[in-house]
Amino acid sequence: MREEVTPAKRVLEPLAWLLQMISGAVLAVLITVHFYVTHMTSHEAIRYHEVIERLSSTGYKAMYVALLFFVTFHAFNGLRAIVLDTNFGARNRGAVNTITMLLFIITFIYGLYLLIII
């Protein structure tokens, strides 16, 4: 039986799909930059003092906030889609949506907290 969706809720699923595509494309760039800077330059790139130096620059910090946002959204929205693909997900749609999106928000906030205090 098809359940009724309210007009506001109706747009969340298409928006989530769209943002999954967009975040995927953005991550293709940001992850490449992140990986290049940390693993493909020198052995010193991931030493403590180098990491702290990068995190002190506004440019890098902004990049990390963007990376954090897009990667946590993409990961937990992906998890949401995978769980909704199962019978369990079909029966517990509301709970799956709420929990995965909460996990996204919590992980994003935790990452932000790390970026602020480090």
Added chain:
Amino acid sequence: MSVSGWFRISGRSPFSLAFSLHRITGIILLIYLCMHLTYLTSLTDKTGQTYEKLISTTISPTFLPFDILLVLCGLYHGINGLRLIVHEFGFAYEQRRAILAMSVVIALAVWIYASYVMYKIVVGG
């Protein structure tokens, strides 16, 4: 109806294999993301000792194979993901075989290069 249905590849085309790998690498990367953020918590120790201790263990020839496999997962998921974005927005179905082949070749080529650079940095020589 078990999740093994997502990883059925016998009698299927390369597209099914691409899907199964995309799903597996996605799950691996999600787990890695959580591990990575936990790992980075060590940066809150302002002396830098906890963090340096961690990297001396994990950035080593012993861990290098895992790092290289992780890079393969990330590269495959990313490049295959770009292929999926093209098709899911409604483009290039007729060329889907060529695009799949190209994606796999690019992912492998970049992986080999990245692994080589990482090997030189970690093992030296």
Added chain:
Amino acid sequence: MVEFRIRRFNGEETYWQSYEVPVKKGMTVLEGLLYIKENLDSTLAFRYSCRMAVCGSCAMKINGKPRLACETQIAALKSDRITIEPLDNFVVIKDLVTDFEGFFKKHEKVKPYLIRDDISYEKPVELIQTPAELKAYYDFTLCLKCGACYSVCPAASTRDILGPAAITAAYRFCMDSRDRGGDERVDIIISDDGAWRCHFAAECSEVCPKQINPAKAVQKMRVKAAIRSIKKIFRW
């Protein structure tokens, strides 16, 4: 002689049974099954009808891939052993016969008919369509409802979904210039078991006996539905 190894089901247990079938040039798998039924084992159950790939009744898994038995030549399989199983993702009733009730209901759900508000039986009007307008949806009219696409969809293996065939039918009507029911179908497509369960494994397009590319229809239908839903928000 070729061995037909068939996965059978008698209502309680699943088991394999083999039959030796004499094969002539040009013989199809369906003819082989009919030989078995007529000469070796009349209890073997399978569906068939037209014998010429237009009805979709005889879709089954042949050597691991869903095909129409009536158009699959035994010689083309290049094997001494033909393994035949019922379609995946369907409940098996008996042997190679699966339950298609749900599959047809999903097709019905997407309103696979022209929707217009100006239909008058007293004063019928011809609905004009150009060849270009026909070309936009023609391929998707060729669907046989054989179920092959649904049987290979990984999303359908873990839960009940609308599936590629139903969404392709919805797209066929949405792209028909004579139709005015796009909005009604969008609501069905954006439901939880609709287009969002597709992750472009695209196996459906590989196995469709009519090569109508259901994967393409699902993506295009999803984009259409997404744009329509988002546009509706801005109209408030």
